[in-house]
Amino acid sequence: MRYIIREDPSAVGEYAADYIVKRINSHFQKTDRPFVLGLPTGSSPLKTYENLIKAYERGLVSFKNVITFNMDEYVGIPKSHPESYHSFMWKHFFSHIDIDPNNVHILDGESKNLLEECDRYEESIRSCGGVDLFVSGIGSDGHIAFNEPGSSLSSRTRIKTLAYDTILANSRFFDNDIEKVPRMALTVGVATVMDAREVMVLITGHSKALALAKCIEEGMNHMNTVSCIQNHRNALIVSDEDATLELKVKTVRYFKGIEKVQTEIEHIYGLHGSSSSSQIGSPQPK
Numbered sequence: 243m244r245y246i247i248r249e250d251p252s253a254v255g256e257y258a259a260d261y262i263v264k265r266i267n268s269h270f271q272k273t274d275r276p277f278v279l280g281l282p283t284g285s286s287p288l289k290t291y292e293n294l295i296k297a298y299e300r301g302l303v304s305f306k307n308v309i310t311f312n313m314d315e316y317v318g319i320p321k322s323h324p325e326s327y328h329s330f331m332w333k334h335f336f337s338h339i340d341i342d343p344n345n346v347h348i349l350d351g352e353s354k355n356l357l358e359e360c361d362r363y364e365e366s367i368r369s370c371g372g373v374d375l376f377v378s379g380i381g382s383d384g385h386i387a388f389n390e391p392g393s394s395l396s397s398r399t400r401i402k403t404l405a406y407d408t409i410l411a412n413s414r415f416f417d418n419d420i421e422k423v424p425r426m427a428l429t430v431g432v433a434t435v436m437d438a439r440e441v442m443v444l445i446t447g448h449s450k451a452l453a454l455a456k457c458i459e460e461g462m463n464h465m466n467t468v469s470c471i472q473n474h475r476n477a478l479i480v481s482d483e484d485a486t487l488e489l490k491v492k493t494v495r496y497f498k499g500i501e502k503v504q505t506e507i508e509h510i511y512g513l514h515g516s517s518s519s520s521q522i523g524s525p526q527p528k
């Protein structure tokens with residue numbers, strides 16, 4: 243696993259957007275196959291989306307041949323609801339770039355048959371050749387997508403009942419009224435994320451510090467589902483300084499040191515932005 247630390251959420255967003263742009267562009271240097279991008283909602287990726295839009299406006303990237311799969315969607319509110327993840331994604335990202343709407347995939351929480359909808363989603367991901375890069379945020383209990391504590395680490399796309407803590411956290415988007423927050427969601431599974439060729443997790447703010455420390459310094463555990471990325475061959479966490487608050491000083495210095503050496507190597511070998519760059523300086527053999 244690689245771990246990159248930046249000063250604040252803006253710098254995390256700049257780093258993540260730059261990373262995604264490099265991945266898309268280097269992909270199209272090798273193949274015409276569409277780039278398949280997994281995407282999150284929430285406040286954590288907002289700066290990333292802002293920077294991706296800027297990169298698109300400057301002509302640094304095109305999303306014409308990019309296929310997206312979102313992580314999750316509420317059940318019990320219509321797509322047109324301002325807090326649905328459909329609305330979120332179009333408002334904050336898709337409306338501002340050149341993506342083909344047919345290439346956008348978001349789970350349908352209004353489907354008459356939710357079980358079939360989940361199976362159909364897994365099948366669509368498979369038929370697109372799998373996800374190249376899955377970007378994710380986390381909840382303060384360490385959930386990835388809506389894989390709440392106790393979710394199977396081999397779970398696939400399915401219906402999930404939301405944890406009380408998540409309902410409480412998300413009530414800020416529903417007039418701070420927990421009664422208005424949906425109780426259920428459709429979500430990709432932990433294994434669905436783990437199947438991606440690469441995973442990047444964005445973690446900002448002190449409220450995520452404990453979950454981040456458990457993810458990096460403790461073992462893989464279903465009570466902190468983001469920790470599954472320890473078992474991924476090509477995983478990257480990008481956090482701000484606030485999120486490091488519960489990490490050991492030694493851990494923070496270790497990963498900062500790794501990044502410093504990696505940057506030096508990239509300069510010497512000119513590998514920055516290539517797909518192999520993420521392999522260099524990795525703290526553990528993959």
Ligand SMILES: N[C@@H]1[C@@H](O)[C@H](O)[C@@H](COP(=O)(O)O)O[C@@H]1O
Pocket residue numbers: 282283284285286287313314378379380381382385386387388408
């Ligand atoms: N289902 C989403 C998650 O995918 C997201 O990672 C999390 C964190 O949101 P925020 O970034 O706003 O803290 O919120 C929700 O629970």
